[in-house]
Amino acid sequence: MGALGGTITMEAVAGRGGVVPTLSAESLVASIPELALVARISTTTLSKLPGASLSAQDVLAAVDWAMAEVDGGAAGVVVAQGTDTLEETAYLADLYWNRPEPLVFTGAMRPPGQPSADGPANLVAACRVAACEPGRDAGVLVVLNDEIHRARAVRKDHSTALGAFSSPVAGPAGSLIEGRVTLHRQPVARARLERPTSDPYVPILETHIGDDGATLRAVRKAGARGVTIAAFGVGHVSASMAAEIEKTARDIPVVVGSRTRAGGTLRHTYGFEGSEMDLTKRGAILSGTLDHRKSRILLWALLASGMSTPEVRASFDDIAASGPLPCGTNHGDGG
Numbered sequence: 001m002g003a004l005g006g007t008i009t010m011e012a013v014a015g016r017g018g019v020v021p022t023l024s025a026e027s028l029v030a031s032i033p034e035l036a037l038v039a040r041i042s043t044t045t046l047s048k049l050p051g052a053s054l055s056a057q058d059v060l061a062a063v064d065w066a067m068a069e070v071d072g073g074a075a076g077v078v079v080a081q082g083t084d085t086l087e088e089t090a091y092l093a094d095l096y097w098n099r100p101e102p103l104v105f106t107g108a109m110r111p112p113g114q115p116s117a118d119g120p121a122n123l124v125a126a127c128r129v130a131a132c133e134p135g136r137d138a139g140v141l142v143v144l145n146d147e148i149h150r151a152r153a154v155r156k157d158h159s160t161a162l163g164a165f166s167s168p169v170a171g172p173a174g175s176l177i178e179g180r181v182t183l184h185r186q187p188v189a190r191a192r193l194e195r196p197t198s199d200p201y202v203p204i205l206e207t208h209i210g211d212d213g214a215t216l217r218a219v220r221k222a223g224a225r226g227v228t229i230a231a232f233g234v235g236h237v238s239a240s241m242a243a244e245i246e247k248t249a250r251d252i253p254v255v256v257g258s259r260t261r262a263g264g265t266l267r268h269t270y271g272f273e274g275s276e277m278d279l280t281k282r283g284a285i286l287s288g289t290l291d292h293r294k295s296r297i298l299l300w301a302l303l304a305s306g307m308s309t310p311e312v313r314a315s316f317d318d319i320a321a322s323g324p325l326p327c328g329t330n331h332g333d334g335g
């Protein structure tokens, strides 16, 4: 088990006025005796950061550490971190994780000192999933509140609830009931990306009524190497924003996702200026069912591996689309 920090590791510290990440992986595991009944667990403190301060480099270092653990004989790996950024970090890890062993991310909504803290139950559940056979070849999974989510699909939907995570497009990949792991679906084989050789500036811009493209112009000027737009509905922007996207897409990749919670972008329904069809003609890449935050992660990863704009265009769709096996495919349960 590797700890990156987050609420699951947070305690009140004199003079700080609130909880901060302090617990090591070792003391976290030592505080949950039930873990000893699930697996033999070794611990590593990878960082003591709130989720908001984690960088792509921190995540890649955690992936390297996890790979070394499984290469050294671990049956699976759990990473505990802040829930604020878990939907992004787990997906980033998923783009590079190329081992059959489960890599499971978890966290907590309540710090250990609060009544009904959820960290212990989440950690036990995550270790159960990491130790179970159906978790193999499933890519990176996220386990909280007795639900199992695929990294590609999961999203933090509530800022305080214990059931804060959901997979709005695909539904959860599985659950734990009385400690028994059931995985309903497994992903198709996913492309594994080349390691980053740079750290390109790739922002997300959320469009809004009256958006005339000024913010997009500004980020282009600021040196963006690619940009993700959280567009209206199924991938729509204003006519003036569409013109700005066209100009931008001549130089750098522009990915258009939906700012709605679920459903993603369409491809060939609307034909007005600024519609998904119009934006495709103007050179934008539509993100499909991959949400705009994960689209930004994927765009960053492709650019960071040294791909040119045409190469990004050629690869984005395939990788973004890699999803669950067709319905009816059930790899059974176990546990």
Ligand code: ASP
Pocket: 005, 006, 007, 008, 049, 050, 051, 052, 081, 082, 083, 084, 085, 107, 108, 109, 110
């Ligand atoms: N509220 C966050 C958490 O659940 C804080 C963080 O992401 O570090 O862990």
